Amino acid sequence: MSKLILRYTLVAIFLIPFSAFAREIAITFDDAPTPDSALMTGMERTTKLIAALQKANVPDALFYVKADYINPQTSARLEQYTQAGFHLANHSFSHVSANELGVDAYAVDAYKAHLQLKSFDNVVMYHRFPYLHYGKELASINKLQQLLAELGYKDGYVTIDNFDWYINALLVKAAEEGKSINYERARYFYVNTLYDNIEFYDALAEKSLGRSPRHVLLLHENDAAALFVADLIEHLRNKGWKIISSQRAYQDKIAKDFPQTEFHKQGRIAAIAHAKGIPEAELRHVSEDVDYLSNAFSAAKVISD
Numbered sequence: 001m002s003k004l005i006l007r008y009t010l011v012a013i014f015l016i017p018f019s020a021f022a023r024e025i026a027i028t029f030d031d032a033p034t035p036d037s038a039l040m041t042g043m044e045r046t047t048k049l050i051a052a053l054q055k056a057n058v059p060d061a062l063f064y065v066k067a068d069y070i071n072p073q074t075s076a077r078l079e080q081y082t083q084a085g086f087h088l089a090n091h092s093f094s095h096v097s098a099n100e101l102g103v104d105a106y107a108v109d110a111y112k113a114h115l116q117l118k119s120f121d122n123v124v125m126y127h128r129f130p131y132l133h134y135g136k137e138l139a140s141i142n143k144l145q146q147l148l149a150e151l152g153y154k155d156g157y158v159t160i161d162n163f164d165w166y167i168n169a170l171l172v173k174a175a176e177e178g179k180s181i182n183y184e185r186a187r188y189f190y191v192n193t194l195y196d197n198i199e200f201y202d203a204l205a206e207k208s209l210g211r212s213p214r215h216v217l218l219l220h221e222n223d224a225a226a227l228f229v230a231d232l233i234e235h236l237r238n239k240g241w242k243i244i245s246s247q248r249a250y251q252d253k254i255a256k257d258f259p260q261t262e263f264h265k266q267g268r269i270a271a272i273a274h275a276k277g278i279p280e281a282e283l284r285h286v287s288e289d290v291d292y293l294s295n296a297f298s299a300a301k302v303i304s305d
């Protein structure tokens with residue numbers, strides 16, 4: 001073996017473990033197309049979000065559509081996402097909890113969204129329950145899974161839950177009250193809070209599955225995402241994560257085994273862990289709490305008068 005070949009062989013052996021063990025994560029956004037806020041219009045949000053995802057070289061992003069938000073103006077935003085190569089999926093029509101609506105009314109609601117989505121390109125057949133409410137008891141949960149499967153849908157589960165919607169609400173409230181936002185601090189708060197959630201659910205996966213699955217991150221199509229998602233992605237990559245498409249993530253083995261539990265509201269990993277007997281108290285990250293986040297947000301001094 002020549003010295004050169006030996007050197008390349010050693011380099012290859014050295015590099016393989018890093019690529020083989022890169023943890024993988026897909027990015028999804030719920031509640032698209034969300035209306036205007038005090039921080040930005042929906043159009044501005046869509047433009048910023050697309051620019052951020054493209055700048056970050058994200059291979060794909062999946063937008064779960066709340067179909068009663070669709071009107072002639074907002075459908076142009078959904079088309080902007082699909083023209084940028086991203087995908088759309090079903091997040092119900094009215095965004096009412098399946099636990100409240102019950103099996104039949106929820107199925108009708110999801111079907112209404114299904115009909116509305118038909119006119120768009122790049123729709124993939126995944127359905128995600130609002131609030132991750134899959135139904136009240138196991139029989140209704142399984143019945144809804146069956147009805148959605150008959151419509152052609154697979155479960156658009158998440159593996160990483162978080163309260164990004166609440167961080168966004170705190171920022172929008174500050175804007176509504178005319179307070180000034182320190183964007184650097186807001187960025188730091190958003191990235192670190194969400195990264196803690198990601199590590200928490202990955203550790204829970206190691207504990208309950210014995211491995212790191214292809215993750216699906218739950219985010220919302222909100223202002224905080226438009227402002228900071230590129231920073232979150234950069235942070236993930238710095239920590240050795242690889243950004244993948246949702247379609248690739250949903251090929252993980254965990255997609256095939258629907259956990260037989262009533263506990264779905266913290267995502268698929270928590271559901272699997274619950275079905276394996278890990279107590280509920282261990283299935284939720286500390287930041288998935290409005291009071292905790294409010295206090296942490298104040299302490300981070302993001303907002304000033």
Ligand SMILES: [Zn+2]
Nearest residue numbers: 030031130131
């Ligand atoms: Zn939602």
